[in-house]
Every structure is written in structure tokens, then in C-alpha cells.
Amino acid sequence: MPKRTDIKKIMLIGSGPIIIGQACEFDYSGTQACKALREEGYEVVLVNSNPATIMTDPEMAQATYVEPITWTVVEKIIAKERPDALLPTLGGQTGLNTAMDLYKHGVLEKYKVEMIGARADVIEKAEDRSKFKAAMEKIGLDLPRSGVAHSLAEGFEILEQVGLPCVLRPSFTMGGTGGGIAYNREEFNTKLAYGLELSPTKEVLIEESIIGWKEYELEVMRDRMDNVVIICSIENLDPMGVHTGDSITVAPAQTLSDKEYQRMRDAAKLIIREIGVETGGSNIQFAINPSNGRMIVIEMNPRVSRSSALASKATGFPIAKIAAKLAVGYTLNELRNDITRETPASFEPTIDYVVTKVPRFAFEKFPDADPVLTTQMKSVGETMAIGRTFKESLQKALRGLEVRRFGIGCDAQDRWNTPNFPNHDEITAKLASPNWERIWYIRYALLAGFTIPEIHSLTKIDPWFLEQIQQLVKIEQKLRSIGTLENATTEIFFEAKQNGFSDKQLASIWGDISEYAVRKRRKELGVEAVFKLVDTCAAEFEAYTPYYYSTYEHPAKRINENNEVELISESEIQSFRSDKRIIILGGGRIESGKGSNSIIAVYKLC
Amino acid sequence: MNHPAKLVLEDGTIFTGTAIGAAQETTGEVVFNTSMTGYQEILTDPSYKGQIVTMTYPLIGNYGITDEDEESNGPKVAGFIVRELTEIPSNFRSQLSLNDYLIKHRITGIQGIDTRALVRRLRSRGAMVGIISAIDLNDASLIRRARSIPKMEGQDLVKEVVPTGEYLWQRNGLPPLAKSMMPMGRKPTHHVVALDFGMKWNIPRCLTEAGCRVTVLPGIATAQDVLAHNPDGIFLSNGPGDPAAVGYAIQTIKQLLGKKPIFGICLGHQLLGLALGAKTFKLKFGHRGANTPVLNQRNGQVEITTQNHGFAVDPNSLPPRWKFLISI
Numbered sequence: 001m002p003k004r005t006d007i008k009k010i011m012l013i014g015s016g017p018i019i020i021g022q023a024c025e026f027d028y029s030g031t032q033a034c035k036a037l038r039e040e041g042y043e044v045v046l047v048n049s050n051p052a053t054i055m056t057d058p059e060m061a062q063a064t065y066v067e068p069i070t071w072t073v074v075e076k077i078i079a080k081e082r083p084d085a086l087l088p089t090l091g092g093q094t095g096l097n098t099a100m101d102l103y104k105h106g107v108l109e110k111y112k113v114e115m116i117g118a119r120a121d122v123i124e125k126a127e128d129r130s131k132f133k134a135a136m137e138k139i140g141l142d143l144p145r146s147g148v149a150h151s152l153a154e155g156f157e158i159l160e161q162v163g164l165p166c167v168l169r170p171s172f173t174m175g176g177t178g179g180g181i182a183y184n185r186e187e188f189n190t191k192l193a194y195g196l197e198l199s200p201t202k203e204v205l206i207e208e209s210i211i212g213w214k215e216y217e218l219e220v221m222r223d224r225m226d227n228v229v230i231i232c233s234i235e236n237l238d239p240m241g242v243h244t245g246d247s248i249t250v251a252p253a254q255t256l257s258d259k260e261y262q263r264m265r266d267a268a269k270l271i272i273r274e275i276g277v278e279t280g281g282s283n284i285q286f287a288i289n290p291s292n293g294r295m296i297v298i299e300m301n302p303r304v305s306r307s308s309a310l311a312s313k314a315t316g317f318p319i320a321k322i323a324a325k326l327a328v329g330y331t332l333n334e335l336r337n338d339i340t341r342e343t344p345a346s347f348e349p350t351i352d353y354v355v356t357k358v359p360r361f362a363f364e365k366f367p368d369a370d371p372v373l374t375t376q377m378k379s380v381g382e383t384m385a386i387g388r389t390f391k392e393s394l395q396k397a398l399r400g401l402e403v404r405r406f407g408i409g410c411d412a413q414d415r416w417n418t419p420n421f422p423n424h425d426e427i428t429a430k431l432a433s434p435n436w437e438r439i440w441y442i443r444y445a446l447l448a449g450f451t452i453p454e455i456h457s458l459t460k461i462d463p464w465f466l467e468q469i470q471q472l473v474k475i476e477q478k479l480r481s482i483g484t485l486e487n488a489t490t491e492i493f494f495e496a497k498q499n500g501f502s503d504k505q506l507a508s509i510w511g512d513i514s515e516y517a518v519r520k521r522r523k524e525l526g527v528e529a530v531f532k533l534v535d536t537c538a539a540e541f542e543a544y545t546p547y548y549y550s551t552y553e554h555p556a557k558r559i560n561e562n563n564e565v566e567l568i569s570e571s572e573i574q575s576f577r578s579d580k581r582i583i584i585l586g587g588g589r590i591e592s593g594k595g596s597n598s599i600i601a602v603y604k605l606c
Numbered sequence: 607m608n609h610p611a612k613l614v615l616e617d618g619t620i621f622t623g624t625a626i627g628a629a630q631e632t633t634g635e636v637v638f639n640t641s642m643t644g645y646q647e648i649l650t651d652p653s654y655k656g657q658i659v660t661m662t663y664p665l666i667g668n669y670g671i672t673d674e675d676e677e678s679n680g681p682k683v684a685g686f687i688v689r690e691l692t693e694i695p696s697n698f699r700s701q702l703s704l705n706d707y708l709i710k711h712r713i714t715g716i717q718g719i720d721t722r723a724l725v726r727r728l729r730s731r732g733a734m735v736g737i738i739s740a741i742d743l744n745d746a747s748l749i750r751r752a753r754s755i756p757k758m759e760g761q762d763l764v765k766e767v768v769p770t771g772e773y774l775w776q777r778n779g780l781p782p783l784a785k786s787m788m789p790m791g792r793k794p795t796h797h798v799v800a801l802d803f804g805m806k807w808n809i810p811r812c813l814t815e816a817g818c819r820v821t822v823l824p825g826i827a828t829a830q831d832v833l834a835h836n837p838d839g840i841f842l843s844n845g846p847g848d849p850a851a852v853g854y855a856i857q858t859i860k861q862l863l864g865k866k867p868i869f870g871i872c873l874g875h876q877l878l879g880l881a882l883g884a885k886t887f888k889l890k891f892g893h894r895g896a897n898t899p900v901l902n903q904r905n906g907q908v909e910i911t912t913q914n915h916g917f918a919v920d921p922n923s924l925p926p927r928w929k930f931l932i933s934i
Binding site: 263352 | 617618619620621622623638640641642643644646647662663664665668669672674675689690692694695696697698699718719720721722723724725726727729745746749781782783784785895896897898899901906907908910
């Protein structure tokens with residue numbers, strides 16, 4: 001199906017200033033969309049009040065309005081520009097909400113502006129809790145069990161359905177006063193009675209608690225021929241109870257069997273169709289009970305989301321760009337995958353590496369903020385790392401945070417083997433309530449003799465992840481047992497590097513030596529990084545986009561017909577046409593005081 | 607699991623890693639699968655008979671092994687290649703670790719090699735035979751023996767995986783955890799005879815779910831055997847090896863043409879093509895994965911499919927009265 005020719009001018013609403021929970025990921029998606037629409041010959045009218053984004057660069061759209069993103073202001077712009085269509089799904093929640101306000105106030109109808117990507121009723125169905133619940137029930141998907149009690153007797157009846165632990169939320173109390181989790185019958189009785197008393201309407205919502213369940217996300221795309229593909233699955237290391245934006249997350253999902261993954265895929269397809277997102281991307285979150293596999297739908301974002309940027313970079317599939325093209329009428333099988341050039345965009349990406357995202361917090365700059373991680377997002381940025389193993393990618397991602405940690409441990413900040421090593425109580429406390437340092441305390445716990453079941457019962461982190469960290473601890477102990485750099489063999493170096501240990505960590509392990517000395521010795525032994533491609537297809541097809549990650553692999557050799565031995569080089573770096581090259585260093589992850597401004601500078605240089 | 611092992615391809619390429627599973631020696635055609643999940647289903651898919659399967663996703667074994675996910679009675683691959691095998695799995699359904707499962711079924715494999723480099727080599731040079739050994743680590747000897755491994759072309763491997771006799775499919779109609787789309791208690795409306803050339807169990811499950819009673823006949827059955835059941839339709843299953851080498855099945859299908867509706871997948875589809883007078887050919891390195899979109903040219907819809915084939919029907923060789931409706 002060709003692109004639409006009945007629309008010429010398309011309005012895009014950006015996400016406005018960077019705030020926690022809505023950072024430059026939406027500038028990324030909005031900018032991608034601007035470029036994609038212009039590439040197709042559409043005129044783009046852009047509204048965004050954020051100066052620190054490429055999106056508001058004068059050359060990005062035909063008309064750019066740096067104005068407050070409220071429906072009243074946008075109405076004036078619509079009156080002046082008279083766009084044919086509004087694409088609301090690429091500017092985060094701000095873009096979506098503003099589009100909904102324009103719809104509700106009749107502005108879109110008045111100026112005959114068509115919403116493309118997702119219509120207003122679709123957005124409402126996904127965003128309104130009760131409508132979403134009804135839609136999920138209609139297609140037979142599970143949600144947390146719940147009920148509203150008006151009396152103690154009614155509350156006990158609901159408890160039979162919901163089970164313990166459960167969450168109690170009295171209606172219409174200030175700031176949710178009187179709510180909380182009941183772990184046993186006694187607590188339930190007290191909290192229910194108290195909640196009923198506090199609620200002016202004598203109503204308490206009793207909901208099944210899914211805290212501690214495994215959390216997953218699927219990035220899904222649909223076109224107007226109703227074709228649906230899954231771009232990426234993401235598993236949260238931190239279980240339910242910590243906001244996804246504050247969780248360490250991993251792509252693809254690690255602990256789902258194929259049967260569970262297919263069930264989730266089927267559910268995602270049912271959801272995007274039932275909610276009715278016509279074209280573009282959606283993000284759907286699921287929780288799974290680790291003890292019996294019960295799957296619950298948590299929510300759906302009918303738009304390009306925070307995770308879309310991560311999923312795009314993790315797979316090489318440009319979600320925002322494709323979403324913009326689908327919105328103007330193309331279908332997935334008509335669009336080419338830019339990386340392979342020969343496969344269509346309907347090919348589901350498959351990856352042959354592990355991607356880990358670690359959030360960056362700035363509690364040091366906000367001493368009054370409560371550092372306990374909850375369902376409200378607190379992180380200000382994130383790093384992503386790619387490795388051939390989870391262990392490698394986790395250590396790389398931690399290193400990227402710039403919090404003076406060079407991996408899971410073995411650096412100047414490491415408290416192991418120091419008088420400062422945390423005692424049993426401190427470790428227990430740090431494991432029991434989610435906080436940004438917890439990942440390092442898992443290692444401390446293992447070093448202090450905690451077992452994996454003990455750590456699991458405190459953190460509810462899946463034992464698979466704990467086992468991976470346990471392996472890192474074992475490798476670390478093996479590296480320590482070598483004693484000195486001189487004793488390190490090629491094999492030892494490979495094992496360390498393949499598991500993500502930096503030269504800096506190795507220098508710390510092997511006594512007071514310099515990082516440079518380690519690096520020099522490693523290179524003498526021939527242990528060097530190779531660069532592999534992110535290609536959307538696990539090497540099944542040739543890739544043309546030079547998007548690399550470094551890793552370490554044992555080189556293979558070949559003995560040819562003449563008995564000559566050749567080493568097989570696995571560097572996938574494509575040769576440059578020119579020998580004049582420039583390296584531009586990026587600014588790394590966003591934190592407060594270092595926002596997207598540096599991204600613009602780098603972008604302009606490129 | 608620190609026993610060294612080597613993988614040697616017929617072109618003299620040598621990968622050194624560590625042994626997994628039985629840690630013995632095995633030979634076969636080296637292929638790769640790009641699915642990120644489903645290793646147990648892949649191991650037990652009879653279409654992999656005679657093949658050493660490489661998983662492109664690097665971490666394999668994460669969720670363990672369960673009886674429920676078998677696609678036939680035990681693993682059928684000749685060998686298994688992974689970047690990193692997970693020793694301690696985590697999943698509520700897991701009964702056994704992948705390594706223990708491989709040991710139990712005497713499957714030899716290798717881990718710790720650069721699987722992406724291997725896949726790129728297979729992609730550019732085409733399918734190759736190879737040997738995995740944890741016993742013989744001598745390069746010259748391994749290369750010599752790798753070169754003497756028979757190629758896939760001309761091999762009838764169906765005989766090695768057909769069931770011993772006919773039977774009525776009585777396992778359930780759904781894979782574990784799946785939700786039935788059938789109205790409660792619906793009785794089967796159609797009777798299908800499935801000719802089993804190495805059938806994955808999910809096929810009769812799907813047919814049952816679609817409302818069929820399924821009688822399974824070994825792929826060596828005759829047309830008379832099939833017609834004696836008076837089915838509403840005949841299904842030709844997937845299976846291993848070169849379709850052109852399975853002459854008896856092609857003859858059977860020729861005799862069935864025009865008598866009952868016939869449908870097939872993978873090897874079954876290739877056998878049907880051969881029976882209709884088309885030709886099959888060996889693909890450079892095959893298609894094995896779970897992400898291939900297939901366009902239904904009648905309605906423009908795309909379905910994401912699982913693929914596992916090393917041979918294909920040449921569309922240009924199909925006699926003019928037939929046409930393809932679905933293509934990749």
C-alpha cells in the first residue's frame with residue numbers, strides 16, 4: 001500500500017522540557033519521525049518548548065514553534081498552520097495528553113485535523129484504567145484480581161478471591177492515606193477497618209499484590225493491514241515494585257521458556273488489536289508469577305515509549321522512524337530494513353548478544369530525596385551496554401555510569417577486603433529494600449557467605465541473575481588466586497575479558513599496578529577486543545550499517561589444503577573509503593547538569 | 607565441564623572450546639538457528655536428524671528442560687553448539703538442566719567458541735559438514751575425518767525417524783500454557799491422516815486445536831494405507847534430509863493426488879512439490895529461525911513463521927497448472 005497522498009502537512013508535538021521520566025528518548029523518537037516524514041515529502045510542523053534538542057533545530061521541520069505545549073497554544077498554531085494531520089504518538093506522554101486535550105476541546109474537529117497513528121478513542125481505551133481493564137477482560141487476559149469493599153464482610157469476601165499479600169487503597173483519601181500492603185490476616189483486618197473509616201465514601205479497593213513478580217516488556221508494531229511484529233522483549237532484573245525506568249533491564253528476556261514467550265507474544269498481539277492502535281509502536285508490560293507462571297497484563301502505552309529508544313538501539317530496528325512511515329500508510333512488508341537492505345521491516349529482529357541497561361541516579365545532588373526505589377521513577381539517565389554474555393554487558397553498563405565504579409567490584413570504591421566491608425545487617429538492609437546500590441550489595445552478600453536462595457528471598461531477583469553474579473564472584477576469586485599479572489596466561493585474560501572485567505579491575509585485583517601495565521601485557525598475549533555488528537538478524541544476512549560493539553572471542557584458525565595455518569580475523573569493521581578519519585566522543589548518559597545539550601553538539605559535528 | 611573440545615569444518619576451520627553434554631564425538635551437517643528461545647523444541651525436532659545445530663543466541667539453557675516441551679521422543683540433533691551453556695537454570699517448569707539432559711541422551715556439544723564467527727562462515731561459504739570431538743584433538747586427524755563425512759544431498763534420513771506404527775493422536779491439542787481458542791468441549795469436525803516423516807508434535811496439537819481428529823501414519827505408509835482411513839484430508843509432515851531421496855514417499859503422494867485434499871509443510875511440502883513434477887534444490891545455508899515474515903498474497907497479510915529447511919522447491923520448475931499462493 002503506498003503512502004497517503006491526501007495529507008500534506010503533519011503536525012508533531014514534542015515532549016517539552018526534560019523531566020524525570022521523560023528525557024531525551026522522546027527527542028530521539030520525535031527527531032526520527034521528523035526526518036522520516038520529510039524524507040517522504042511531507043511538510044512537518046513541530047511544536048516543542050525544549051531548546052536542548054535536535055528536534056527544535058531550525059532545519060528539522062518546515063515550521064518549528066518553540067512555544068509552551070498546552071492545547072490553547074497549540075490551537076493557535078493549528079489555526080495558523082492548518083495541518084492535515086496530527087501524529088500524537090511520538091512525543092511521549094506530553095504529546096499524547098496535549099493531543100487528547102485538543103480532541104476533547106473540539107479543536108481537531110474544528111480545523112479538520114486527522115489524528116494519525118492512534119485515534120482519540122484508542123488512546124483513551126489504553127490510558128483509562130477501567131476501560132483498559134474491560135478490554136483485557138474481553139479478550140480473556142489476566143489482570144491483578146481486585147474488588148471494592150464497602151464493609152468488613154465484603155472485604156473478607158474479596159480477600160478470598162485476591163489472596164495475601166494484597167494492597168488496600170481507601171478511596172478519596174488525601175495522598176492515599178490509610179493504604180498499604182497486608183501480608184497476613186491480622187494486618188488485613190486492621191488496615192481494612194482503618195481504611196473504611198478514613199474513606200469518605202466508605203470504600204476500599206483491595207488488589208492482589210504482584211510485588212516481587214517478574215516484570216517484562218514487549219515492544220510491538222502494527223501497520224494498517226493489521227500486521228503485527230514484536231521488535232524486542234525486555235526482562236527487568238529488579239522485580240515488580242521498582243519502576244521500569246529505575247530497573248536494571250536486559251534484552252532479550254532471559255528466563256522465559258519459548259512457551260511462555262509465545263504466550264506473551266500472542267497476548268501482545270491480542271492487546272494491540274483490541275485497543276486498536278492502528279499504526280506504529282506500542283509498549284506492553286507484563287508481570288509473571290515466578291512460582292506458577294501466571295501472566296498478568298500491567299499496562300500498555302499506545303505510543304513510542306521510553307523503552308522504544310532502548311529497544312531500537314538494542315536491536316538495530318528504528319522504531320520511531322518506522323512508526324512515522326506506518327502512520328502515513330506504508331505497511332511493514334513494504335519498508336526495507338536499512339541494515340540488511342534485503343529483508344523487509346516485517347522481519348522480527350533477532351539478536352546474538354545481550355543488552356543491559358542500568359539507570360543513573362543523582363541522589364547526591366538531591367539529598368532530601370528518598371533513595372528507596374518505588375513505583376515512581378527517580379533515575380535521571382541510563383547507560384546501555386552490549387556484550388556476548390550477560391556478565392560482560394552488566395559490567396560494561398555499570399562502568400558507563402561514571403559513578404567511579406568499574407564493574408561489579410574490584411575497584412577503588414570496592415569495600416571487600418577493607419575494614420569498611422559492610423556487616424551482615426547492612427547487607428541485609430540494602431538487599432531488602434530496592435536502592436540504586438543494590439547490584440553491588442548482591443556481590444557483597446555472596447562474598448559474605450549469603451546463599452542464592454537467601455538473596456532471592458530478600459530481593460526477589462530471579463535466581464538466574466543471582467547465579468550470573470555468583471559466577472562473576474567465582475571468576476574474581478580465580479583471578480585473585482593467580483596472584484600477580486606475571487602469572488596471568490592468555491586463557492586467564494580471555495576468561496576475564498569475556499566476562500566483562502576491565503583492565504582497571506584487573507589492575508586492582510593483581511595488586512597495586514597500573515591499568516596500563518595490564519593492558520600492555522594483555523596485548524602482548526594477543527588478547528584484544530573484536531568489534532561485532534548489531535545487525536537485527538544474528539548474522540543470517542549481510543549488514544551494511546556500521547553499528548558496532550566490542551567483545552572478546554577466541555579466534556578460530558583454518559588449516560588450508562597446503563597445510564598453512566591462517567587465523568580467522570573476526571573484526572567486522574568495514575573499511576573506510578577515506579584515510580582521513582575523525583573520532584567524536586559523545587557525552588555519555590544524561591545526568592542532572594549534563595543533559596541533551598552535548599548530544600546536539602555531537603550531532604551537529606556529525 | 608572443562609574438558610576441551612574442537613569443532614572442525616570440512617574446509618579446515620578449527621574452533622576450540624569446551625565439551626558439553628556427552629563429551630564424546632559426533633559428526634553432521636553444521637547449521638544454525640536464530641531463535642532466541644526454544645532450544646528444547648529445536649533439539650527434539652526430528653528435522654534436525656544428522657545435523658549439528660548452532661544457536662546464534664549466546665546464552666542457552668537459561669530456563670532448563672521440561673518433559674512438556676518435547677517435540678518428539680528425545681533429542682534428534684547430531685550435536686549442539688552454543689556460546690555459553692547455563693549450568694543452573696531458573697524457571698518454575700524446569701525439571702533438568704540442559705547439560706544433564708544432553709548427557710542423559712548422549713548428545714555431544716561444544717561451548718565457548720565464537721558462534722557468530724561460525725555463523726558468518728556458514729553464511730558466506732554455505733552449509734558445511736563438520737565434526738565435534740572431545741576425544742581426538744589432533745587437527746590433522748580431525749580435518750581428514752571431517753572431509754569424509756557424507757553430505758546432506760541424496761540422504762534419506764526419514765527412515766531413521768518415522769514412528770514404528772500407526773496411531774491415533776491422543777495427547778492434548780495445545781502446547782503447555784497456551785490458551786484454547788476452541789469453544790469448550792467442541793467435538794472434532796474433520797479427520798486428518800498425518801504422514802509422519804519426522805513430525806514435530808506441535809503439528810498434531812495444532813490440528814487437534816483446529817478441530818481435527820488426527821491419525822498418524824509412518825511416512826513409509828502406502829497410498830492404500832492412507833486411503834483405508836478415508837480421511838477428510840492428508841497432511842504431509844516435516845522431516846529431515848534430502849526430499850529427492852525419499853522416492854517411496856513421492857510415489858505415495860503421486861497416487862494420492864486428486865483423491866483427497868493434501869497439505870504439507872517443510873519436507874512434506876517439498877515432497878508434494880516433487881510429486882507435482884517440480885524440482886527441489888539445496889539452499890546455500892538454509893533457513894532456521896522463528897522470525898521470518900511470510901506474505902499471503904491473497905489477502906496481503908504477513909504471518910511471522912518458524913522456519914527449518916535446508917532444501918526448497920524451485921518455483922520456476924512447477925508445472926504451469928500449479929501456482930504458489932504464499933511466499934517469503
